[in-house]
Amino acid sequence: MRDLKLNLCISSAQLYVAGTSIEEIQRKYGLEEIIKLASNENALGPSPRAVEAMRGALASIHRYPPVADDELRAKLASTFSDSGLSEECFITGNGSCDVLAMITRAFICEEGDEAIICPPTFVMYEILVNICGGKCVFVNLKDDFTCDLSQVLANITERTRLIFLCNPNNPTGTMISRDELDDFLAKVPSSVLVVVDEAYWEYADPGLLPDTLAHIREGRNVLSIRTFSKVYGLAGLRIGYGIAYEELAQYIRRLRMPFHINAVAMRGAIAALDDREHVEKSVQHNEVEREFLYAGLEDLELPYVRSQSNFIIVKPGYDPQVIYERMLEKGVIIRPMAAFRAPDCFRITVGTRAENERLLQVLDDVMDGLRQGR
């Protein structure tokens, strides 16, 4: 590399560190039973209909997939037919991160182009903007972890190209309501694209949820990000999508690689969209188990924030990194949130009842030790 001229934006960018994997901990501690509640995966597993469809796709895996993703985009358009958006409005990707990368590349084009980000939030926005040579303008969440939209507006400059809003927000589970988003979008200049990352929207209270698709239908510079990784239980498959008005979606789709969605993922996603039962079961499970976890955290006197998603942020009053490491030793993986700019918090994903019981038991043990100065 010595004589190569490197792109400093790439060589100095922070690396994404994913939640610790089960295999890693099995190897490190020689433990049999590991519980992973670190990456906001679906506690109930994948959609059974998706699994069946993917099995069927395996026999033809020697063939390239269709170069276009028309079938999936048509299925998405029919799934959201109430919104009146055509298949031209959808951008598919190898996970929604892939779509986020396309958007950033499409709009952060010159050094100093700005993107507004509201931490603590999903760390990929910051990483992608840095890689593209942009400038991250941070507008911190308020003390109650809600988004400070008036400060976001106050930080818009002539160089602002993108605003990233995560709704519900990972890792806090807090949400921008429909009225708040409507009011905000009416004030954002038309030169700025607002990316609303709705990776967890299915878990949120539908009464509070903004109607981003209505804004897109009206031709606003709004782009919604969604994924098959969360409520559909297909995180390992890598498939997600974005929604925008036609012209904008077509512009971003130019950045797709040939065969960017693999053939198995395409079949799995299409089948998952038909599996409403799995989605409903997953959402109901999440509501019940989130309440169970709230009650457990209250018993342990651990401050947390009520969540509109399938995870809960906890502010333990002790070093979250120490808590994380002690829990790892006992086979429970949680996620400390320093990388997401919440160094005094950790995040837990809602699991099955057995997993949640085990998590609370181990957390009780670890907190007991810390409170007694051990």
Ligand SMILES: Cc1ncc(COP(=O)(O)O)c(C=O)c1O
């Ligand atoms: C807010 C948010 N957006 C996007 C993603 C990326 O999801 P994927 O690339 O698996 O679709 C995640 C993953 O955790 C997330 O939390």
